Amino acid sequence: MASTQPHLTQGPAHRAPVSRARAIWRHVVRDRQLLLLFIPCIVFFILFRYGPIYGLIIAFKDYSVYQGILGSDWVGLEHFRRFFDSPDFWLLFKNTLLLGLFTLLWTFPFPIVFAILLNEIRYVKFKKTIQTFSYLPSFLSVVIISSMIIDFLSPTHGLLNEALKALGLQPIYFLAAPEWFRTVYIASDIWQHMGFESIIYLAAIAGIDPTLYEAGKVDGATRFQMIRHITIPSIMPTILVLFIIKSGSMFRIGYEKVLLLYNPMTYEVADVFSTYVYRKGLLETNYSYAAAVGLFESLIALCMLLLSNAISKKAGGRGLW
Known part of the structure; x- marks a missing residue:
């Protein structure tokens, strides 16, 4: 018995990794x-995200x-301290927070309602026509969208200002008025993304059991x-997941549209972290300082993602992980 005891105790321990490796290899071959x-x-x-x-x-x-990344002098948290002590910090933080928060609150419900x-809609041709027109802005680049907005809001020949003139009102230079910038940015964001983002909710609605609606009609x-008690509760898991993703990117406002729409007259409400990083990093070639600001922005976005996921799990029992 003593001679066979090591064989009995060591055999399964040696076979387990081998059998697990074989199982993994079988899955690789099957799904090659x-x-x-x-x-x-x-x-x-690997190349564009982790690298x-x-x-x-x-x-x-x-x-x-000239010295390279490894050859440059180590300064620790010096760039972060300089950014936190600068007068730009609180202005950028407030603008990014307000623009991101207002964008989330206004743009998130529209695709759901749409x-x-x-x-x-029961008339299929009319439904498809509306869907087609609502998707079109999503296929346009940010540059084209911004150019359309600039032309549409032009104080001299813009369509909206022409309508104001026809009503006997004075034209408004919307893109030069700080009080109008956030409204223009959010309204254009709704117009551009509402149709495309509604596809996810339409797919979720299509997966609802039709017998639930039939039972509702019988009752x-x-x-x-039926929308209130069947449709919305059925797509609530999808709503929560997308809300978490949207909340995580609330601080990650893309610089492209803001950069194309803002000007020195609207810096006080339009300047956000991403545009600040662009100016400091690419225009002023202050790469280390810009990298510190961008890293701080990413950490805030990560905290928002973790917070929204925790709130979602506590409120609805569902989260990303």
Whole structure:
């Protein structure tokens, strides 16, 4: 018995990793075609998402193009201290927070309402026409969208100002008035993304069991009551997941549209972290300082993502993880 005891105790321990490796290999062989299709996605994320993380080191260095990332002097948190002590910090923080918060509060419900209204349309041709026109702005670049906004709001020949003149009112230079910038930005964001984002909710609505609506009709429920008690609760998991994703990107306002629409007269309400990073990094070539500001913005976005996920799990029992 003593001679066989080591064999009995060590055998399963040695066989477990081998059997697990064989199981993994069988899955790889079985799904080899899908894995081959997935390789470009993996390469993309390695090159353009995880690879550039190495460059964040310059946020803690006095980066010099001639000395390189590793050869530059280490300064620690000096750039972060300089940014927090600058008068620009609180202005940028307030503008980014307000613009991101207002964008989330106004743009998030519109695709949900739009998808529900589209689902209620019974005339198929009219429904498809509305869907087509609502998707079109999503296929236009930010530059084209911004150019359309500038032309539409032009104080001399813009369509909106021409309408104001026809009503006997004075034209408004919307893009030069600080009080109008956030309204213009949010309204254009709703117009550009509402149709495309509604596709996800339409897909979720299509997955609802039709017998629930039939039962509602039998019980005498109106269309509004069925929307309230069947449609919205059924797509609530999708709403929560997208809300978490949107909340996480609330501080990650893209610089492109803001950069194309703002000007020195609207800096006080339009200047956000991303545009500040663009000016400091690319225009003033202060790479280390810009990297520190960008890293701070990313950390705030991560905190918002974790917070929104925790609130969603506590309120609705669902989260991203």
